[in-house]
Amino acid sequence: MTIKDIAKELGLSVATVSRVLNKHKNVSFETRKKVQDLMDETMYTPNAIARNLSNQNNKTIAVLVPNISNPFFADLINIICKYFYKVGYGITLYNTSEDLCIEEASIKKILEQRVSGVVAILMKSKYVKNPLDTLERFHIPCVLLDRELEDSDMPGVFIDNIKGAYDITKKLITEGHKDIAIITGDLNLKTAKDRLKGYEKAHREIGLDINSKNIYIGDFTLDSGYNAACKILETNSTAIFACNNVMLVGVLKLLTEKNKHLRLACFESLDILNILNYNVLSCNIPLEEMGKEVFEILKNKTKDRIYIEPVMRG
Structure with missing residues (x-):
């Protein structure tokens, strides 16, 4: 997220938002409060500004995973990396360790980057507020993986x-x-x-x-x-x-x-x-198919929700 994103969301000029962030006095209380409230809501921090002077995405996909030591998650993410690496994208991995505070902090970090998309295996199925809403609000496409969110129609790839x-x-x-x-x-x-x-x-x-x-x-x-x-x-x-x-x-x-x-x-x-x-x-579980479907949803920016059928063996 950049200053431009904040300005566009609030209907303000970039210069006005910049004055708020730099604590200039010639900004009304109401405007200052609007900017601050949005920053609080989106967990935006001013120190992200210097890193985000460019308005271009950095060809990076952020991946949220609850436990990278789980072999299922590790194998699945390895496949996802393979598909994105082939087209020149990097992967930034956020291991949340099944900790809500770490998950929240990770999403905050993602907001500070100009990522091209997010693949999210979230900790919970139900939140008071969908933690990914803020990312989508600033036009960062998100795809759920493996774990569904209840009462949400976000795109994703899931197991039946x-x-x-x-x-x-x-x-x-x-x-x-x-x-x-x-x-x-x-x-x-x-x-x-x-x-x-x-x-x-x-x-x-x-x-x-x-x-x-x-x-x-x-x-x-x-x-x-x-x-x-x-x-x-x-x-x-x-x-x-x-x-x-x-x-x-x-x-x-x-x-x-x-x-x-x-x-x-x-x-x-x-x-x-x-x-x-x-x-x-x-x-x-057809991990290759799951990884490919995640890649296709982000590449084509679709809203598909895909359910993969596991095959019994043994």
């Missing part, structure tokens, strides 16, 4: 989480498993809620009761998978469905320590498990 979880659960049931423990993510995320919906849908269609004691609320971290598995081993469950690959690693850690064997399923595949000869039922 309900179908993937439904397919996995149905396969476990047809294998003869009636007590299937599921470890969900944080149910404040639409991703986690939809995967639980798929699990429940498979039970209902086959006529099996949904036992609430088989539902363990995790948070997509290794520790939550490990802790849930500790509780599951005290039950009669014969299968565990971990809703992401990081929680599955936590489950495997516990089962290895206890020398226990249960049928395992995971929403996301983890290639190293095949190398280690673990038979895990999983969804193969």
